[in-house]
Amino acid sequence: MQHDPVHPVVVAVDGPAGSGKSSVSKEVARRLGWGFLDTGAAYRALAWHAAACGVDTADAASVVSCLDSFDYRIGTDPTGYTVHVGSTDVTQAIREPGISGVVSQVARVPEVRAHLIELFRAIMAGERRGGIVVEGRDITTVVAPDAPARILLTASEEVRMARRSAELVGHSAATTGQQLRARDAADSKVVDFMNAADGVVTVDSTDLDFDQTVEAMLDVIRDAQVRTG
Ligand SMILES: Nc1ncnc2c1ncn2[C@@H]1O[C@H](COP(=O)(O)OP(=O)(O)OP(=O)(O)O)[C@@H](O)[C@H]1O
């Protein structure tokens, strides 16, 4: 797994909502000096764009009609990336519960998935650092099934709910937990991110703190580096 200036090393990470995919992957990328790609941000930004255009996100054909005008930009710097749709910075807006509540409707549309997967592969190929850590739901199985290191990052539902409620001040723990469970249920109908596919290593962070989880992921990457030379 040596640095090839043309093909960055890809680390693929999947997992359910609140498992730590984005925060842990970002820190792993930062420690390696590699890029980081949060693929969920694109589905969220498209949900934001559809809503901004007055489109009903439950109507697949209307969502598809928004793809042509979806001018999406995201950086891969793990120390501070921004998300733009056109000239609007939507980095914060796409994290609002209103977007989390409808993003699965957008993500289940096959044309949307095909469009965004192409975009992710282009971003991965354009990475100029030695590697890129890419996280989402179908990275280990669809977006980058040949990645040398593939990880399913998980944690018990109870722990994931507690971690998510701790960061969402002003929202009840019950509502936050309900939303997380509903999103996983909807997303699971489209891709399987609860079970590790063949060759994918599971990192269960239920009993690990943040730093231990980062180290566990780095161990998997180091093992893959030894395996693939
Ligand atoms: N091992 C851990 N110990 C303690 N807290 C953690 C751990 N891993 C992640 N967290 C915290 O859990 C919260 C959820 O993590 P994060 O947002 O990275 O999850 P996610 O899988 O990307 O979620 P989503 O798919 O909903 O965007 C964050 O506040 C993060 O700091």
Ligand SMILES: Nc1ccn([C@@H]2O[C@H](COP(=O)(O)O)[C@@H](O)[C@H]2O)c(=O)n1
């Ligand atoms: N590879 C992916 C990534 C995300 N999604 C959908 O986007 C939603 C938001 O993702 P977060 O990681 O920011 O929570 C998620 O709930 C999925 O609907 C996806 O389908 N595939």
